[in-house]
Amino acid sequence: MRRSGEMPLGCLAxxxxxxxxxxxxxxxxxxxxxxxxxKRFAPSAERNQQPIGDVFSRYLRNCTSVLEIASGTGxxxxxxxxxxxxxxxxxxxxxxxxxxxxxxxxxxxxxxNLRAPIELDVTGEWPRIACDAVVCINMVHISPWHxxxxxxxxxxxxxxxxxxxxxxxxxxxxxxYQAQSNVEFHQWLRRRNPAWGVRELRDVEREAKKxxxxxxxVQAMPANNHTVVFRRTT
Ligand SMILES: C[S@@+](CC[C@H](N)C(=O)[O-])C[C@H]1O[C@@H](n2cnc3c(N)ncnc32)[C@H](O)[C@@H]1O
Numbered sequence: 001m002r003r004s005g006e007m008p009l010g011c012l013a014x015x016x017x018x019x020x021x022x023x024x025x026x027x028x029x030x031x032x033x034x035x036x037x038x039k040r041f042a043p044s045a046e047r048n049q050q051p052i053g054d055v056f057s058r059y060l061r062n063c064t065s066v067l068e069i070a071s072g073t074g075x076x077x078x079x080x081x082x083x084x085x086x087x088x089x090x091x092x093x094x095x096x097x098x099x100x101x102x103x104x105x106x107x108x109x110x111x112x113n114l115r116a117p118i119e120l121d122v123t124g125e126w127p128r129i130a131c132d133a134v135v136c137i138n139m140v141h142i143s144p145w146h147x148x149x150x151x152x153x154x155x156x157x158x159x160x161x162x163x164x165x166x167x168x169x170x171x172x173x174x175x176x177y178q179a180q181s182n183v184e185f186h187q188w189l190r191r192r193n194p195a196w197g198v199r200e201l202r203d204v205e206r207e208a209k210k211x212x213x214x215x216x217x218v219q220a221m222p223a224n225n226h227t228v229v230f231r232r233t234t
Contacts, residue, residue, distance in 0.1 A: 036104035040097070045075040048222065052076065052137065052168055053083045055219050055227045059164045060084060060133055067131040067158065069122060069151060070139035072098055074105030080135075081114035088113050090129060092120035122150035129158055137168040140204065141186075144195035149207055156211035156232060165213060165230040168221065171201040179224035201228065 060066065064087065071077050071091035081089035091102045091114075102117035118127060122139075123146055134155040140148050155165045170182045177183045177198065186198040205215045208230050217229035 036108050038097075038100040038104040039108070040073040040101040042073050042075060045073060048168075048225070049076055049079040051222050052227070053080055055221065056080065056135065056166055056168075057084055059166055059217075059229055060087060060135075063087060063133040063164070065131045066090065066133045066135055067129050068092060069120065069134060069136040069155075070094070070143075071102050071117060072138070074098075074102030074117070076137055077102060077114060077117075078105050078109045078111070081111050082109065085111075085113055087133075088115065090115045090131065091117040093117060094119070094121040122147050122154055124150070126154040126158060131158055132160060132163045133166070134159060134163075135166040135168075139169070140167060141169050141189060141198045142196055144193075145199075148199065148204060152204075152208050152211045152213065156213065159232045161212075161232050161234065163232050164216070165208075165232070167204070167228040167230070169225055170198045171204070171218075171226050171228065172198055173201045173218070173226075175200070178226075182224055201226075204228070 066080075066087050066089050068077055068080075068089065068091045071093050074091060077089055077091035081087065089111075091106070093099050093102060096119075099117050099119055106114050106116055118129075120126060122143075134151075136151055139151070152165075159165065170178070170185060172178070172182070172186075177186065182198055189196040189198065201218070208215065212232050212234040213230040214233040215228070216231045217227075219227040219229070221227055
């Protein structure tokens with residue numbers, strides 16, 4: 001696992017993001033409580049957690065246990081576990097500092113259905129986890145393409161046929177960036193790391209097919225983001 005200080009993955013990028021729309025500022029030990037100093041805070045997570053919860057709840061209605069990939073600060077895990085109490089929520093991240101932050105949020109929230117985070121790098125071996133849904137918010141564009149490949153491979157190995165894989169973030173759809181701000185965000189990501197960038201949904205769909213997933217739905221979300229719903233069909 002990595003410390004964000006060692007390898008500037010998503011959350012470091014978030015700190016530096018230029019546009020208010022996409023900015024995902026993560027400030028360690030700021031705007032957090034004295035009891036839980038490891039908590040990080042992302043204003044974007046605060047803004048988008050409600051719309052994400054509203055849309056995700058439709059697809060997670062018949063599920064029992066969710067593996068969240070790239071949980072970041074842990075804010076989404078707490079919000080989603082609290083608003084979907086029928087689900088057991090398993091957060092995870094590759095980054096040490098994020099895992100510490102998630103641990104602090106989990107301890108503070110003290111929810112019966114929210115598990116302690118696990119270390120999970122989507123590009124490596126996935127631990128054996130029983131789950132009937134996988135969700136991944138804002139990782140696909142802030143990681144190299146092989147992370148998306150790893151996500152789809154790993155999700156196919158742990159999900160049963162019929163189970164949903166929910167992705168959230170900005171996407172290019174059939175060549176359309178959906179908004180000028182997404183073009184600028186893509187350019188900014190590329191400057192930060194040439195392997196990052198807003199992905200073409202059809203590329204993700206093509207890769208997903210290799211791993212037995214079918215694109216089931218695409219929902220427009222605030223700030224030109226999308227929820228992308230795959231189902232494991234084979
Ligand atoms: C922009 S942050 C998003 C965090 C959170 N989901 C949110 O929306 O606030 C990107 C996240 O992807 C994670 N990440 C990047 N590469 C990863 C990998 N190979 N495996 C697992 N997580 C990864 C980072 O550690 C970070 O938490």
